[in-house]
Amino acid sequence: MNQSISAAEELAALTAHDASCRLAEGTVSSVQLTQLMLDRIAASQNNAFITVNPKALEEAAAADARRQKGEARGPLDGIPMALKDNISTQGLRTTCASRMLAEFVPPYSATVARRLSEAGCVLLGKLNMDEFAMGSTSENSYFGPVRNPRDPQRIAGGSSGGSAAAVAENLAYFTLGSDTGGSVRQPAAMCGVMGMKPTYGRISRYGVVAFASSLDQIGPITKDAQDCALVLNAIAGKDLYDGSSLVNPLPDYLDALKDGAAGLRIGIPKEYMGEGISEEVRMAVERMAGLLEAQGAIVETCSLPRTEYALSAYYVISSAEACSNLGRYDGVKYGYRTQAYANLAEMIEKTRSEGFGDEVKRRILLGTYTLSAGYFDAYYKRAQQARTLIMEDFRKVFHQYDVLLTPTSPVTAWTLGQKHANPLEIYAMDVCTVSVNVAGLPALSLPCGTDSQGLPIGAQFIANTLGEAVLLRAAAAAEKGGRA
Amino acid sequence: MDEFKTVIGLEVHAELDTKSKIYCGCTTEFGGEENTHVCPICSGMPGVLPMLNRKVVEYCVKAGLALNCAINPYSRQDRKHYFYPDLPKAFQTSQFDQPLCLNGYVDIVAGGQPKRIGITRIHIEEDAGKLIHGADQTRVDYNRCGVPLIEIVTEPDFENSAQVHAFLEALREILLYTEVSNCKMEEGSLRCDVNLSIHREGEPFGTRTEMKNLNSFSAAAAAVEYEAQRQRRVVLGGGKISQDTLRWDDEAGYNYVMRSKEDADEYFYFPEPDIMPMVLSEGYIERIRKTLPELPAKRRERYVQVMGLPMYDAQLLTVSKFISDFFDCTVAAGAQPKAVSNFIMGDITRLLNERGLAPEKVPIQPDAMAELLDLISKGVISNSMGSKVIEIMFEETKSPADIVRERGMAQVSDAGAIRGMCEQVIAENPKIVADYKGGKVKAITALVGQVMKMSRGKANPAMVNQLLEELLK
Numbered sequence: 001m002n003q004s005i006s007a008a009e010e011l012a013a014l015t016a017h018d019a020s021c022r023l024a025e026g027t028v029s030s031v032q033l034t035q036l037m038l039d040r041i042a043a044s045q046n047n048a049f050i051t052v053n054p055k056a057l058e059e060a061a062a063a064d065a066r067r068q069k070g071e072a073r074g075p076l077d078g079i080p081m082a083l084k085d086n087i088s089t090q091g092l093r094t095t096c097a098s099r100m101l102a103e104f105v106p107p108y109s110a111t112v113a114r115r116l117s118e119a120g121c122v123l124l125g126k127l128n129m130d131e132f133a134m135g136s137t138s139e140n141s142y143f144g145p146v147r148n149p150r151d152p153q154r155i156a157g158g159s160s161g162g163s164a165a166a167v168a169e170n171l172a173y174f175t176l177g178s179d180t181g182g183s184v185r186q187p188a189a190m191c192g193v194m195g196m197k198p199t200y201g202r203i204s205r206y207g208v209v210a211f212a213s214s215l216d217q218i219g220p221i222t223k224d225a226q227d228c229a230l231v232l233n234a235i236a237g238k239d240l241y242d243g244s245s246l247v248n249p250l251p252d253y254l255d256a257l258k259d260g261a262a263g264l265r266i267g268i269p270k271e272y273m274g275e276g277i278s279e280e281v282r283m284a285v286e287r288m289a290g291l292l293e294a295q296g297a298i299v300e301t302c303s304l305p306r307t308e309y310a311l312s313a314y315y316v317i318s319s320a321e322a323c324s325n326l327g328r329y330d331g332v333k334y335g336y337r338t339q340a341y342a343n344l345a346e347m348i349e350k351t352r353s354e355g356f357g358d359e360v361k362r363r364i365l366l367g368t369y370t371l372s373a374g375y376f377d378a379y380y381k382r383a384q385q386a387r388t389l390i391m392e393d394f395r396k397v398f399h400q401y402d403v404l405l406t407p408t409s410p411v412t413a414w415t416l417g418q419k420h421a422n423p424l425e426i427y428a429m430d431v432c433t434v435s436v437n438v439a440g441l442p443a444l445s446l447p448c449g450t451d452s453q454g455l456p457i458g459a460q461f462i463a464n465t466l467g468e469a470v471l472l473r474a475a476a477a478a479e480k481g482g483r484a
Numbered sequence: 485m486d487e488f489k490t491v492i493g494l495e496v497h498a499e500l501d502t503k504s505k506i507y508c509g510c511t512t513e514f515g516g517e518e519n520t521h522v523c524p525i526c527s528g529m530p531g532v533l534p535m536l537n538r539k540v541v542e543y544c545v546k547a548g549l550a551l552n553c554a555i556n557p558y559s560r561q562d563r564k565h566y567f568y569p570d571l572p573k574a575f576q577t578s579q580f581d582q583p584l585c586l587n588g589y590v591d592i593v594a595g596g597q598p599k600r601i602g603i604t605r606i607h608i609e610e611d612a613g614k615l616i617h618g619a620d621q622t623r624v625d626y627n628r629c630g631v632p633l634i635e636i637v638t639e640p641d642f643e644n645s646a647q648v649h650a651f652l653e654a655l656r657e658i659l660l661y662t663e664v665s666n667c668k669m670e671e672g673s674l675r676c677d678v679n680l681s682i683h684r685e686g687e688p689f690g691t692r693t694e695m696k697n698l699n700s701f702s703a704a705a706a707a708v709e710y711e712a713q714r715q716r717r718v719v720l721g722g723g724k725i726s727q728d729t730l731r732w733d734d735e736a737g738y739n740y741v742m743r744s745k746e747d748a749d750e751y752f753y754f755p756e757p758d759i760m761p762m763v764l765s766e767g768y769i770e771r772i773r774k775t776l777p778e779l780p781a782k783r784r785e786r787y788v789q790v791m792g793l794p795m796y797d798a799q800l801l802t803v804s805k806f807i808s809d810f811f812d813c814t815v816a817a818g819a820q821p822k823a824v825s826n827f828i829m830g831d832i833t834r835l836l837n838e839r840g841l842a843p844e845k846v847p848i849q850p851d852a853m854a855e856l857l858d859l860i861s862k863g864v865i866s867n868s869m870g871s872k873v874i875e876i877m878f879e880e881t882k883s884p885a886d887i888v889r890e891r892g893m894a895q896v897s898d899a900g901a902i903r904g905m906c907e908q909v910i911a912e913n914p915k916i917v918a919d920y921k922g923g924k925v926k927a928i929t930a931l932v933g934q935v936m937k938m939s940r941g942k943a944n945p946a947m948v949n950q951l952l953e954e955l956l957k
Contacts, residue, residue, distance in 0.1 A: 088531045096530070101530065106524075107529070110531060210531060212757075241533060243758060244533075330567060330574060332572075333528065333624075334529070373750055376754070
């Protein structure tokens with residue numbers, strides 16, 4: 001990338017807010033930006049997209065027309081973006097990267113899709129992922145694995161691998177992913193971009209194909225903190241269609257960016273920096289802590305003693321909810337149905353055997369087992385008790401700290417296929433991210449350097465409930481520190 | 485009656501009479517073309533979320549209070565899982581260990597004996613769709629999917645079919661009076677499952693069987709009779725009762741095994757993560773309690789003990805809440821209870837039946853009814869003229885006084901006019917007069933009839949009688 005960067009490359013590499021300025025100045029049109037992205041998507045070899053929106057240019061032209069009439073809707077009007085393929089889009093197929101829904105065209109749009117459309121965004125298409133968002137590598141896709149733009153032999157992370165790879169490769173100005181146990185933050189870390197998982201309930205889940213209802217949350221993947229704030233401004237807030245969405249008032253998230261690190265109390269939980277964390281990752285996170293300290297932040301070591309329960313609690317709860325949520329794919333109403341069957345039971349059985357991939361089946365079996373009579377108390381109930389303890393841990397440390405700083409993933413992106421033989425080894429890689437979902441807290445992953453192979457390392461900030469603003473404040477300060 | 489005791493418990497499902505479904509805005513209206521009362525939410529599309537209809541909670545609490553239940557201040561919903569095409573999400577959102585209502589009862593009278601039936605719990609849940617079986621394919625209609633239900637579970641307090649029948653009647657009446665359910669059995673708004681076992685005195689309860697979806701009270705009673713006898717035959721024949729789920733065939737009058745214990749129910753219950761727990765304040769519960777109407781049993785007691793009506797009248801008046809309210813309002817407007825009751829049981833019921841109208845369609849206001857009864861008691865019109873006035877009131881919205889005036893229906897009590905008519909009748913009917921004078925005292929009624937006919941019903945019958953007697957002396 002040392003050669004002179006062409007004008008098109010430069011345009012593609014813009015942040016959403018810079019692209020927004022160009023649109024406002026009139027030096028570029030939404031149609032131009034959209035065409036540029038579509039060309040790049042067509043040329044890309046990384047399999048980030050499952051479906052390209054045939055109406056993208058039409059939407060872009062409409063945005064340009066609005067702007068010409070002086071009716072531009074706001075900072076995101078005309079900005080081309082893309083959505084993870086578990087976010088329902090009316091009239092555009094939403095596959096969840098599964099054979100089960102490979103041809104499914106929803107008759108309605110998710111609230112987030114609708115809100116972005118109302119903000120004027122251009123939908124480029126739908127992004128590849130682990131089937132039904134189950135996985136940490138984006139290899140579990142009916143449409144083939146996503147490749148990491150930084151090194152195509154490596155995973156992009158998951159489950160929102162397509163969402164992170166698309167931003168990293170400048171195929172979209174921002175994307176949305178979903179995060180059940182780290183699925184926005186971990187691929188963002190592995191692809192070297194920013195990903196936020198907001199507080200549970202801050203963003204409506206309506207229309208997002210459910211994996212684990214009490215853990216799922218939509219999150220933006222962007223090139224910087226300002227873009228993250230812009231997208232959050234557009235999609236956060238109460239939705240009558242989601243009973244778990246929060247009514248708390250919304251700040252202007254852009255305000256948080258200016259506050260700087262001075263006086264920010266940062267805790268580094270020691271449980272996140274010990275065994276299993278690669279030396280290079282640990283050092284990179286410590287380096288970032290140092291940069292923030294230099295800007296006036298107060299950095300201390302703290303402890304979240306129940307962290308060790310998080311991974312087990314997460315896999316019990318998420319699998320139980322998944323087995324329930326995925327029962328509806330039975331071949332009766334929509335989606336895949338097996339070709340030949342003698343009766344109803346066989347139709348359902350064969351449809352599910354053929355329609356789901358291995359990882360999804362593994363989770364369904366796990367969930368079915370833990371919810372079975374006689375096992376419920378030993379697994380689901382205890383996992384919920386562990387959940388309460390983990391929340392208590394966090395509540396305590398947030399009396400002392402504004403944010404916590406941890407690695408996002410214990411390691412950088414591994415090579416495709418490397419860990420196929422042992423799913424448990426992959427599950428263990430979620431250790432830094434799952435506690436946040438279990439506790440319903442907001443967290444953000446941002447780039448913090450690269451390892452010796454040049455692979456991106458991600459650092460994670462975790463804040464208390466509804467602390468999205470302080471996450472953005474910390475991230476903006478860290479970005480500034482990195483540039484300085 | 486024999487060495488066995490029968491133990492019966494019921495699970496009753498009542499569809500709530502809310503306008504919209506339990507988790508979406510679709511109508512709950514019965515019927516409609518297949519799959520027209522559906523949306524992405526009630527048809528279980530990927531990614532949809534439920535929005536709990538507050539009315540459903542309110543109606544369930546109302547039913548619970550009317551059935552003397554304690555209301556759970558903290559309650560939540562759970563998912564009950566099973567695969568069937570009429571259940572689009574593959575789980576029914578229901579309540580498991582934290583139902584809205586607990587520990588109630590209903591007092592009934594069966595075979596002349598009072599009996600208290602315990603209510604274990606009442607919870608809210610959603611109805612499923614319907615399969616339509618064709619020759620070569622089966623279709624699914626999701627119109628009923630998501631229609632709110634309450635499930636009322638009783639204690640195993642019943643001993644016989646008469647008690648089951650009396651309980652279902654009492655329950656139906658209460659649900660109708662509280663306006664929680666329309667209880668239309670023909671539309672499946674009220675359905676009943678029966679659990680039944682037998683045991684010998686002093687021995688523990690026997691193995692129970694469950695009979696599903698009995699959709700009339702007589703079917704429930706017949707199924708209870710049949711199953712109690714069947715179990716006796718099996719046990720006396722040395723056999724064992726197996727824990728089966730049975731389907732009652734009402735036409736054939738017997739039941740058959742639907743499901744046996746080998747595939748015992750496993751529903752993988754777990755708390756519904758998409759619906760926040762329901763936390764009900766005391767104030768909320770009390771506000772609902774204040775909306776409870778006086779229940780039919782209480783009304784009957786009042787009609788008999790305070791108003792002095794026969795139990796027969798009290799029964800008929802409380803068959804419908806509307807009629808009972810109409811009765812109470814008419815009495816409150818100053819009418820004599822028995823007079824009102826007579827008119828309701830007589831003319832009003834007849835006119836409704838002739839016109840094929842439901843009781844709520846009585847086109848007369850209680851005030852007008854009271855005014856009419858006042859005209860009768862003051863002698864302005866006769867009782868039989870009153871019947872004619874009511875008939876007119878069914879067609880025209882006029883006050884009874886206006887009707888009487890406009891049509892000249894007022895009773896003639898002018899002695900001169902009546903005497904003239906009496907003299908004429910006596911002159912024209914020498915044969916009857918001779919009979920009367922010859923000792924046939926009853927013959928006078930024929931003469932009274934003639935006078936009434938001549939006066940077109942307006943003559944005061946008491947005066948006619950008196951004058952004829954005078955003239956024939």
